[in-house]
């Protein structure tokens with residue numbers, strides 16, 4: 004199938020952890036990229052290293068295929084986020100469920116950096132865990148946005164890049180089911196224990212669905228998704 008080398012945008016969250024396993028299942032070589040853009044994400048940065056360290060033990064194929072990690076310093080993006088934070092004086096959530104620290108167009112910036120790295124590393128496929136189903140408030144997570152970016156980046160680099168979004172049409176319950184379908188209970192357990200979603204960075208309170216404050220929009224999504232998954236945990240016949 005030609006170039007079967009992929010770069011996964013890996014933040015250490017539930018979605019990108021599941022996406023990384025999805026990529027390890029189908030590409031011969033998989034590298035990861037993460038973005039360091041502020042203190043709030045320090046815990047996510049630690050979680051992603053833990054997950055990368057544990058994945059090879061789950062499968063010989065994962066061990067063989069998981070390649071280098073790349074962390075890009077995007078402090079300038081964090082500065083924009085901080086400006087919003089200062090204005091709001093506290094973290095608030097908009098009607099769309101977005102934190103006030105949300106940076107408009109963040110995924111566009113991430114994808115551009117990822118594409119530059121993919122070019123240099125000869126990685127044809129870029130895989131990201133964006134989802135239109137749960138986060139309708141994030142316009143840069145939409146299917147059309149990603150498709151437009153694929154065209155823009157391929158043209159701008161004069162090299163064919165293929166963007167994959169395996170979670171685009173799945174809700175959180177289906178994402179839990181996908182993790183189990185890909186890597187069995189061991190992968191699902193890894194997602195629950197080591198991936199991080201909470202906006203407030205809480206890793207002291209352990210729930211059935213993992214660590215988090217239990218109150219922010221990210222925790223709400225994750226806990227409700229897990230409850231829905233448990234209600235119908237059958238992943239047989241799931242389209243991978």
Ligand code: ZN
Nearest residue numbers: 201216219222
């Ligand atoms: Zn939370």
